Amino acid sequence: MKTLVAGVAVALAAMPALSSAAQPKVSLNDIEGEVMCPICGTLLELADSPQAEREKAFVVGLIAKGRTRAQIKDALVAQYGPEVLALPTASGFDLSAYLVPLIGFALAASALAIGVLRWRQRGGPPGPGLPGPRGPSAEDAERLAADLARYDL
Amino acid sequence: MRTRPLIAFLAVVALVGLLGYGLLSKGSTGVSVGEVAPAGPLPRLFGPGSGSLAEYRGRWVLVNFWASWCIPCRQEAPALESFQRRYASPSFTVLGIDTRDLSGDGQRFVHQYGLSYPQLRDGDGQRAHEFGSTGVPENFLIDPQGKLSLANKGPVTAAYLKHYVAPLLAGGRS
Numbered sequence: 001m002k003t004l005v006a007g008v009a010v011a012l013a014a015m016p017a018l019s020s021a022a023q024p025k026v027s028l029n030d031i032e033g034e035v036m037c038p039i040c041g042t043l044l045e046l047a048d049s050p051q052a053e054r055e056k057a058f059v060v061g062l063i064a065k066g067r068t069r070a071q072i073k074d075a076l077v078a079q080y081g082p083e084v085l086a087l088p089t090a091s092g093f094d095l096s097a098y099l100v101p102l103i104g105f106a107l108a109a110s111a112l113a114i115g116v117l118r119w120r121q122r123g124g125p126p127g128p129g130l131p132g133p134r135g136p137s138a139e140d141a142e143r144l145a146a147d148l149a150r151y152d153l
Numbered sequence: 154m155r156t157r158p159l160i161a162f163l164a165v166v167a168l169v170g171l172l173g174y175g176l177l178s179k180g181s182t183g184v185s186v187g188e189v190a191p192a193g194p195l196p197r198l199f200g201p202g203s204g205s206l207a208e209y210r211g212r213w214v215l216v217n218f219w220a221s222w223c224i225p226c227r228q229e230a231p232a233l234e235s236f237q238r239r240y241a242s243p244s245f246t247v248l249g250i251d252t253r254d255l256s257g258d259g260q261r262f263v264h265q266y267g268l269s270y271p272q273l274r275d276g277d278g279q280r281a282h283e284f285g286s287t288g289v290p291e292n293f294l295i296d297p298q299g300k301l302s303l304a305n306k307g308p309v310t311a312a313y314l315k316h317y318v319a320p321l322l323a324g325g326r327s
Contacts (some may be wrong), residue, residue, distance in 0.1 A: 038278065039222075039253050051222045051253075058255055079255055081277025096171055107164075 025068045031059050033085070035073065038080045055080075160270060170300075183285020186302065190216070190295050191283040198251050198259050198272035205273075206248065213245040213302075213322050216293040218281045220254040221262040223289040229308035230266040236314045237270045244297070245322050246270055252289060253278040294318055 029045070037047035037055055042053055044059075062072045076084045088094035107116070136144060184190050192206035206214060217233055219226040237247045247270040251259035256274060263272055275281055284293055287306070294303035302321060305313065 007247075054222060054255055054258060060259075061313065079276050080253065083277055093174060100171070 026063060026067075026072065028056060028060055028063065029061075030069060031072055032056065034088055035059075035076055035084050038084050043086060155188075170262075176324065182284070184293075186304065188301055189291065190262070190300050190301050191280060192299060193280070195250065195273040195275055195280060196251075198256060198263065198274045201254050203273075204271065206299070209246060209295075210249065210299055212243065214248045214295040215245075215318060216284070216295060217247055217249050217285070217290060218252050218275070218286050218292070219249060219262075219290045220252055221258040222254065225308040226262075226290045227266070229290055229310070230262075230268060230308060232311040232314060233270070234266060234268050237309065237317070240319065240322060250275050250280060252281045252286075269325050279298060294321065296321075 032045040033043060035044050035055075036042065037044045037049065037052040039051040040047040040049050046053060059072055062075055067075070073085065084104070088097040088131075090098060135141070164268055166187065190206060192210075194203040194205040194207075196203050211212075215233075217229075219230070233247050233249075241247075244313075249263075249268060249270055249272040251262075251272060252275040254274075254276070256276070259272070259274065262268075281289075281291070284291070285304075290308050292305045292309050296302045303317060309318075
């Protein structure tokens, strides 16, 4: 019985350690490259204004409380609104930040495909096989024969 | 092949349209004297729930956009509090709007300067943007009909409040 109780106690003691191990620790460096300093209009990691320092202190405080990356970002959004996130939102005009590259890629791929098709069509229908090496012209053959005749090998 | 120029033209038109939409949707706004001021709800700086300028319809309201990190805001806070203590009535109040600020910092600022007037929060700065504000502090006097009567970019002083705001309150005109 004592062994069982001791085992349960050890397991309970280990649980917080296990749960914290499951959550990768986040650092200020991880966060400040993904959020903005809304007042400065730059990434938080590039800003060193008093406002940015307060925002960094806010993030450090949340890290100290064991908050996850997502929870910290949510807290920043609650404070400053969605524009604090460095990534544009997937709605409204900001959606174009995602759509324009996709549309551009699709257009480029289509243009490439059309170009390749036209290039192949312009080359004419493929022959029965690869053309063999062309022989020398009659003039060259005559000169070759004359040269060879001069050498008695 | 006339389709290629047409496609190129349509692509350019679409791109220009997209840029134009972006500029219009994020362009500058603002309210001019005589126009109705934005009065949508904002979260309260203290406690849950929201408040709005619309709640004060029928009163003169001096809307003060401020932030705890703003040095001039610290300089004008005593003048605003003094003015509020002297003129607060059923027909007038100062309304503070803490903008682009951490709520904890804003709350500390209010305690530090002993501000007694109501406070709202504009975390993303959208309301300040709607007013046409480009920085902090900025002050907007709203008349009882909810229209902008006076705007001041930068900090107000006791002298400004006495000479420009108080006469309007006393006269009751908009």
